[in-house]
Amino acid sequence: MQRRAVATVLVVLGVTWGGATASAQDSDARIARLKRSFDCTDVPSASAFVCSLKDGMVGSAVRKRIEPVVTSTGAIFLRSVYRDRDWIYHDHVEIRIGDEVLRTATVLPTSPNMSRRDVQRTGSNVNRRRNGRNQRDDFVDERVSYRGADEGAIVKAIAEAGPAPVNMQLAGGPRTFEKTLSDDEKRLFAEAYELAGLLRARGATRE
Incomplete structure (x- = not known):
């Protein structure tokens, strides 16, 4: 027995x-x-990785978007990227999902979460003058990270938006930039949110 x-x-x-x-x-x-689905970069010193959206057309200087960023610990935050010929000096993002309007905190220019740089490219991929010499190709790059709990809620709201249109505006400077997120962009927000949850759950079981 x-x-x-x-x-x-x-x-x-x-x-x-x-x-x-x-x-x-x-x-x-x-x-x-x-x-x-993402561009995941290893951080060897910490045995970790960070995942963000893959870049679009190879060689293109233009990037105007918001993106979810996921770390190997399951942390997730929002980042805005504006790369083009002229500055807009944005410091926050406004999101409209249906009738709901969400807004990130304003990030100060002195914050480590704010990056503004002027980039110069020369070489075979840039325009050439008529005399055959390389023409310098300058563009600006603005990146702002929003790491607060409210911004995490914005990522969640976009991930769960479903068929509702999601409009973004990079704001705070003398000019703004607006666009409607594509279905692929909304799908990537949903996948990033799922990825972050799975990584947190895996980390909890290994503690």
């Missing part, structure tokens, strides 16, 4: 362990698949 009880317990434990292992494997496979 005692032997049968022990055997029953072992069978139950075996099923539980096997299920947990299978679940962990499924989670790891899903994480690996989701990471392929």
Whole structure:
């Protein structure tokens, strides 16, 4: 009788362990698949990685977007990118989802979360003057990271927007930039939000 009880317990434990292992494997496979949707950069000194949106057309200087950024710990935050010929000096983002308007905190120019730089490119990929010499190709690059809890809620709102239109505005400077997020961009927000949740859950089970 005692032997049968022990055997029953072992069978139950075996099923539980096997299920947990299978679940962990499924989670790891899903994480690996989701990471392929993004540009994930290793941080060797910390044995970590950071994932953000892949760049569009190779060689193009123009980037005007908002993007989710996910770290290997499962942290997720919002980043705005404006790269073109002229500055707009934006310091916050306004998002409209249907009738709802969401706004990030304003980031000061002196903040480490604010990056503004003037970039010069020369080489075979830039325009050439008629005399055959390389023409310098200058563009500006503005990047602002929004790391607060409210900004995390904005990422969540975009991820869960479904078919509702999502409009963004880079604001705060003398000029603004507006666009409507494409279905692909909204899908990537949803995938980033899922990826962050899976990474947090995996980290919790390994502590």
